[in-house]
Amino acid sequence: MKRVLAILALALLATAVLHLYILLELPPEKTLGEIYKILYVHVPPIWVAYVFFVTALVSSVLFTVKRLAKYDALAYSSVLLGVVLSGLAILLGSIFAREAWGTYWEWSEPRMTSTLILFLAYLGYLVLRSSIDDIQKKREISAVYSIMAFITVPMSYVSVKMFRSLHPLPELAPIMKYALLATFLVNLLIFSSLLKILYNIVLWEERKIEGGDFDAI
Numbered sequence: 001m002k003r004v005l006a007i008l009a010l011a012l013l014a015t016a017v018l019h020l021y022i023l024l025e026l027p028p029e030k031t032l033g034e035i036y037k038i039l040y041v042h043v044p045p046i047w048v049a050y051v052f053f054v055t056a057l058v059s060s061v062l063f064t065v066k067r068l069a070k071y072d073a074l075a076y077s078s079v080l081l082g083v084v085l086s087g088l089a090i091l092l093g094s095i096f097a098r099e100a101w102g103t104y105w106e107w108s109e110p111r112m113t114s115t116l117i118l119f120l121a122y123l124g125y126l127v128l129r130s131s132i133d134d135i136q137k138k139r140e141i142s143a144v145y146s147i148m149a150f151i152t153v154p155m156s157y158v159s160v161k162m163f164r165s166l167h168p169l170p171e172l173a174p175i176m177k178y179a180l181l182a183t184f185l186v187n188l189l190i191f192s193s194l195l196k197i198l199y200n201i202v203l204w205e206e207r208k209i210e211g212g213d214f215d216a217i
Contacts, residue, residue: 008193015186022179029172038096040180044187046089046115051188052082053122053153060146063139069206072139075146077198079125081191086119118152125149135209
């Protein structure tokens with residue numbers, strides 16, 4: 001656990017330095033100006049959320065096959081963080097939309113609407129899971145729901161390419177693209193560390209309920 005906390009602290013320091021560099025050193029984008037820099041806090045959370053929802057899908061399939069509690073705990077932890085991150089992306093996206101389009105929300109915008117559907121689908125996973133008392137039924141039903149809900153992830157990802165969209169496609173210079181990739185990697189490191197901590201907490205609590213071995217990751 002100390003190692004995970006150390007990695008988390010270093011990642012938080014790195015993201016502070018990175019965003020300071022982005023704010024002070026990166027040039028404005030030629031069509032969106034300085035406002036485009038919200039991409040560096042808006043885009044990485046949803047990319048990391050996609051990674052966590054894929055993790056939840058794989059873990060749910062593994063639980064369905066092997067019936068091991070650790071896979072369910074990993075799926076649940078991944079969904080929980082994925083919901084937080086996708087909700088954050090939606091919030092930041094609405095702030096950007098207000099500045100770029102003059103409105104906080106545009107229902108005809110496919111990326112906004114499809115990502116909201118994704119968020120609500122996985123929020124439903126959490127609500128459903130919390131409503132089931134029997135722990136084995138909770139695991140089984142949650143795994144099936146997680147597998148079914150995953151369809152919203154590719155739908156969100158490809159929506160801009162499939163449908164006419166207002167979503168901006170700024171022309172980023174190479175240094176801007178590298179900065180965006182760096183923010184994604186740092187966010188992935190931060191939230192992967194949080195995932196390990198959350199996973200261990202979930203598994204520990206379930207062990208107290210039903211007994212058995214505690215498999216930390």
